Amino acid sequence: MEVVFEVRNPAGGIVAAGSASTGSDGIARKTVTLAQDAAIGDYSLYASVTYQGLSASGSILFSVRRGSHVSLTVSMTDLQGNPKSTFKPGEGATAKIVLRNDGGTDIRNAHMLVTFYDSRKVPIFFSFEIGDLGAGYERTSVKGFTLSSSATTGTYGVEVIVLTAFLADGGIYVPDGSGASNFEVTV
Amino acid sequence: MKIQALASLLLLFFVPSAIAQETLKITISTDSSSYNPSEAVRLNGKVTLSENPVGGAVVVFEARNPQNSVIGSGYASTSSEGNYGKEFVLQSDATSGLYTIYVNVNYQGQMSSAETRFSVPRTVTAATTTQTTSRGNALKCLIATATYGSELMPEVQFLRAFRDGTVISSFAGRQFMVVFNAWYYSFSPTVSEFISTHSIATVLMRGALYPLMEILRLSSQVYSLFSSNAELAIVGTGLMAALLIGGVYLSPLMILFLWGLNCRVKVRARFCDAQNTQY
Numbered sequence: 001m002e003v004v005f006e007v008r009n010p011a012g013g014i015v016a017a018g019s020a021s022t023g024s025d026g027i028a029r030k031t032v033t034l035a036q037d038a039a040i041g042d043y044s045l046y047a048s049v050t051y052q053g054l055s056a057s058g059s060i061l062f063s064v065r066r067g068s069h070v071s072l073t074v075s076m077t078d079l080q081g082n083p084k085s086t087f088k089p090g091e092g093a094t095a096k097i098v099l100r101n102d103g104g105t106d107i108r109n110a111h112m113l114v115t116f117y118d119s120r121k122v123p124i125f126f127s128f129e130i131g132d133l134g135a136g137y138e139r140t141s142v143k144g145f146t147l148s149s150s151a152t153t154g155t156y157g158v159e160v161i162v163l164t165a166f167l168a169d170g171g172i173y174v175p176d177g178s179g180a181s182n183f184e185v186t187v
Numbered sequence: 188m189k190i191q192a193l194a195s196l197l198l199l200f201f202v203p204s205a206i207a208q209e210t211l212k213i214t215i216s217t218d219s220s221s222y223n224p225s226e227a228v229r230l231n232g233k234v235t236l237s238e239n240p241v242g243g244a245v246v247v248f249e250a251r252n253p254q255n256s257v258i259g260s261g262y263a264s265t266s267s268e269g270n271y272g273k274e275f276v277l278q279s280d281a282t283s284g285l286y287t288i289y290v291n292v293n294y295q296g297q298m299s300s301a302e303t304r305f306s307v308p309r310t311v312t313a314a315t316t317t318q319t320t321s322r323g324n325a326l327k328c329l330i331a332t333a334t335y336g337s338e339l340m341p342e343v344q345f346l347r348a349f350r351d352g353t354v355i356s357s358f359a360g361r362q363f364m365v366v367f368n369a370w371y372y373s374f375s376p377t378v379s380e381f382i383s384t385h386s387i388a389t390v391l392m393r394g395a396l397y398p399l400m401e402i403l404r405l406s407s408q409v410y411s412l413f414s415s416n417a418e419l420a421i422v423g424t425g426l427m428a429a430l431l432i433g434g435v436y437l438s439p440l441m442i443l444f445l446w447g448l449n450c451r452v453k454v455r456a457r458f459c460d461a462q463n464t465q466y
Contacts, residue, residue: 113249113260121227122276123259125251159261165248166257167289172298178245178262 003028009124010041038064058130069103069132070110074160074179079144089151094144094180095158099124101133102176108132109173111163114143119185138150147185157182200317211236211297215290220347221306230273233265234292240269244294253284253307253411265292265398283309284414285407304345306352309417309459329372333379334392342400349403353410353424357417360391363425380432402431 006017015038020030045063048057078084079092095114110133116125125145126134132140145157159168161175215232222228234241244265252258258281262275268356284307291300293419328350331343354360382388404430 034268113257115261117259117261117275120276121274122225122278124278126257126259128257155445161247161262163247163249163291165293167233167247167300168255168287170249170300171291172300173245173247173262173291173293175293178247180261 001049001051003047005030005045006045007032008044008046009155010043011039015043019062023182034064040064047076050060068101068105068107068164068174070107070162070174070177071100071102072162072177072179073098073180074158074159076158076181076183079184081142086186087147087156088186089147089153090149092144093156093183094142095145097141097160097162097179098138098143099133099162100138101135104135106132106134107174109165109166110174110177111165112141112160112177113163113166114158116145117157119152120158121157151185153185153187155182156185157166190447198403211241211294211299212238213290213291213299213301214294214345215248215288215301215303217288217303217305218393219230219305219350220344221308222277224277224307225276225279227276228288230263230271230288230290230303232271232290232301233269234271234294235396236294236297236298240267240349241265241294242267242269242293244269244271244292246271246273246290246292248291249289250275251287251289253282253414256284277307281307283307283356284411285348303341306348309349309356327376329379330382330392331396333382334389336389342396345400346403349407354421355408359418359425360421363421398435400434402428402435405431 001022002019003022004019007015013076015034016032018030020028021027041064043062044059045060045062047058048055059140075083075096077094079094081094081096083129093116095116097114099110099112102167109130112129113145114127114129115123118124129141129143131139157159157180159180160178162175163171165171211234213232213234215230218229218231228250232246234244234246242265245262246265247262248260249257250259259275261273261275263271265271281416285304287304288300289300289302291298328343328346332340335342337343346442350364355364382392406424408426410420411426413423449459
């Protein structure tokens with residue numbers, strides 16, 4: 001038999017409607033995908049069925065909330081903050097990291113881990129920063145180090161990840177909280 | 188009655204979304220359990236959601252040295268088959284001991300974490316290197332592999348790392364391993380074959396090995412306390428492990444033996460009493 005349903009957003013507008021047939025187990029299944037920019041709040045799902053002249057209906061509420069979500073950009077600069085992609089041994093190499101909390105909730109004690117790798121993928125410099133990041137706020141950090149005077153030439157890289165805590169302490173990755181940038185070291 | 192049936196049907200309509208909880212899972216392994224300084228460490232793993240591969244997920248990792256300091260971090264994306272890989276190279280002056288790699292994936296509101304360990308052995312002479320640290324000829328933990336099902340299981344990797352990173356990092360430890368290997372490999376191939384072909388034996392061995400794993404984990408902590416002196420550290424570690432292993436595995440036998448002895452004495456005493464009464 002056909003079960004008819006509709007999903008209404010917090011403002012009462014219909015965001016999905018349709019029907020689903022019951023299987024041999026008497027269960028009707030239907031998947032509804034909410035839009036990326038779906039409104040936050042309480043949604044209602046109404047369903048009804050008519051069978052042999054009898055009808056029944058029911059409803060249920062569910063909430064849509066936005067989890068932690070950040071955007072992250074990483075770029076290499078000189079010590080004055082000017083964009084730079086090529087460095088010489090002995091020079092200071094700096095990564096400018098712009099972190100923005102695009103989620104609907106504040107992120108307490110956001111851990112930003114920054115690792116620089118040389119051309120052989122040896123981690124040569126690690127740094128981290130811990131701080132709160134309010135919803136909608138943006139923070140710019142600068143992490144850098146001085147290349148060894150005997151630094152090998154080639155393509156170096158910096159990788160940044162954002163966590164709720166160190167992974168060793170049970171931290172988890174904050175969605176989209178990762179970014180990287182490469183730079184060249186030449187003589 | 189029909190209305191009730193319809194109401195039940197409507198209830199079922201909503202239930203699947205509540206009970207069909209999908210489980211996100213991440214695995215991690217390294218391509219070896221032991222690396223020398225300047226060697227590349229290759230991480231591999233897979234992300235699945237209810238056993239289906241998850242493509243396009245970001246996996247983050249954090250690598251820590253034996254002193255528990257972060258030595259590196261980064262991320263990788265999963266392929267359409269759910270696999271991910273990452274490589275980094277150990278520093279030329281990497282300290283010896285156990286390293287830990289932590290990984291985490293956060294996908295569609297679900298999280299999963301995993302960790303693995305590898306060792307960096309203390310620099311040893313060429314003569315002893317061939318004994319256990321040569322990657323191609325690394326001696327296998329046969330019984331543990333049969334018990335846990337794979338060389339890549341964390342328990343097996345821990346045992347190998349404990350051997351390669353802790354025990355053989357000292358002269359005393361290497362001498363111990365020579366004797367131990369001669370004894371262990373005299374019977375382990377037969378035992379491991381039996382375990383791998385009998386599921387009940389696998390279950391029993393997992394239970395039997397559990398205390399050993401915990402004892403070795405505790406002992407490795409003792410080692411790290413005295414790691415500045417490898418010989419002292421391995422002797423302390425060995426003594427502690429031996430005491431705990433003896434206590435855990437032999438005490439039930441000792442209790443049984445003493446109980447049996449006590450019973451025998453009592454029976455004999457009763458017999459003597461009975462004989463005395465007759466006279």
